[in-house]
Amino acid sequence: MRMIQPRLAAAGYIGLLLIVLVLLISSPWWAGHSAAQMQFDARLMPPSTSHWLGTDALGRELWSRTLAGLRLSFWVGLSAALLGTLIALTLATLATLSTTLDALVSLLIDTLLSVPHLILLLLLAFALGGGTQAVIIAVALTHWPSLARILRAELFSLRHAPYVAISQALGKSRRFILVHHLLPHLIPQCIVGALLLFPHAILHEAALTFLGVGLDPTQPAIGVLLADAMRYLTGGFWWLGVFPGLGLLLMVLSIDRLAVQLRRAL
């Protein structure tokens, strides 16, 4: 029963996330207005039946822009999480090949973990020139060490399992042992690691964009919407910040809960 509950909860969260994903992807067809369409006769309108979440200073529908922003954040987060996981898995695997490589990878992990990652993230995103790609690469490059440390430890304990020693004695190559005996055991850790990284990456993307070194200001990213909202907050235009922020919070929370449930279930 204990095992069934996290699995049911994880399945529920996966279902919920799939529904959100389908809604996000299909939003350009049913949202009514495009994210960039301006209506100068409907600027800074509060939420109403004709403008569900209100409009911004250029008369653009906040509903469409929030959905477009979440869609963009989702892909940026997913790409960064997958890239970060891939880097962690590759380096953890390399560490098992020789003691020198292990020392190098461990040094790299310790060095990166000792630097506040937001500072490193800002510097990297800035050095890479900003934009979607820069954000994805910067987030991936700064967020692999924790997962790599877990995967490395797991690989080291698995490497000493008797069935690995027997497989070697039976004449199996290192590559066979890695692919068939070791890596399949890391799948749960990789899934949970990537899913935990996912919301983190989305938040960093929004933060970087908000600080001006992230996505292009013309893109309807959540960070751009929030940065815009800051300028109008004192004027009482609360909907500009509240709805994109709420959307981001809900998406991040649902992915995070899914990761937590999966960690219990796997």
Place this chain on the structure above:
Amino acid sequence: MLDAQKITFGFRSQAPLLTQLSLSLERGEWLGLSGDSGAGKSTLGKLLAGLLRPQQGGIYADDKPFPSRGLRPVQWLPQSPELAINPRWRVKKVLCEAWCPSESLMQDFGIQPDWLSRFPSTLSGGELQRVCVLRALAPGVRYLIADEISTMLDPITQVELWQAIKKVADRHQLGVLVISHDAALLARLCTRRLHLQGTLNAVHDARSAINQC
């Protein structure tokens, strides 16, 4: 002949467990090894199978050191079959890791056809042990190190397992080192018996002494 020549081995930061120990196992021979707990029986077994490397001395199978790649002529059978099998593999994949035994051989070892599609967690320790033993009997294997493989089995299963191993060992002239605390089992199976004296905490001199029983 499997030949260990003056091997010395100790775990890190500890005094040597085995010192200047020599041992030989002929093809077709059944050699029994008993000893107190902690005397280094299993360690010696792992050294002879090439799973551990001696700090001094050498181990040779038919006058050659172990090949760095490919099937080793000496195979190790551990006490706990659960740890010797990848829990994510089905039994057929486990059994066919190095070679696929024939159906008649599987019958000799009492391996039922329906086990093949099952995961190891659904089989008992005794059933898994049979799978482990048969997996190790790949063509090209000349020596077996059986490290207390029947300790956890009931008497009938023990007899069946040893009979199946003996049949294959006699046919292929395998040299078998049987490590066990069971003096009656060693007396019945082995043509020669050795006793490894001393424990990890005992005096150094006694540690590597092997007395002919």
